[in-house]
Amino acid sequence: MSRIPKIELRKVLADDLEILQTWQSQPHVIAAGAGDDWQWQQELTHSPPWREQLIAELDGRAIGFVQIIDPALEDSHYWGEIEPNLRAIDIWLGSAADLGQGHGSEIMRLVLARCFAEIEVTAVLVDPLAANTRAHRFYRRLGFEFAEARRFGDDDCHALRLSRESWQQTHA
């Protein structure tokens, strides 16, 4: 009898440095705009209260990275002036061989449940590159809706938003 592969989230560890650096140099991660701005050696030495950095494991094998931040509290104010009680997510799978098999959707299901488990959280945001239309489709299928086009640093992005109400309708 076939078994359903099990995806779990765990906190990033110092030992993940090598795999995170390897993933970050993959063409599909670079194409998504996630290849720069991540100083893993520094990132892994501290864990501020407004951020969670997680590894997704498939049957114990690390396959992806997820960051969840509170954009109102994040110290660089990447999202600018923004209301409280939101979460913003970054996600990528490390190996091109793992793409397109449903793993990302399952990871997002777990991540969204984790975000909305905090009762004060009203909505979750993502900010794919404007050109990353496959990611837009991925997020739309999860219930995210286009919020605005905006520029983050040098990148033209689309902000998409999933409200708690929409999440309850699609995921409950």
Ligand SMILES: CC(C)(COP(=O)(O)OP(=O)(O)OC[C@H]1O[C@@H](n2cnc3c(N)ncnc32)[C@H](O)[C@@H]1OP(=O)(O)O)[C@@H](O)C(=O)NCCC(=O)NCCS
């Ligand atoms: C986005 C991502 C996490 C989705 O995980 P996944 O396991 O590949 O996705 P699933 O198998 O659950 O769903 C398939 C959908 O994912 C999206 N997807 C698949 N490969 C993708 C890629 N290289 N880049 C962006 N989106 C992709 C597409 O919407 C695809 O549906 P489609 O085949 O109809 O186009 C993963 O593809 C990825 O890490 N992509 C590169 C990084 C990225 O774009 N991150 C998001 C923006 S920061």
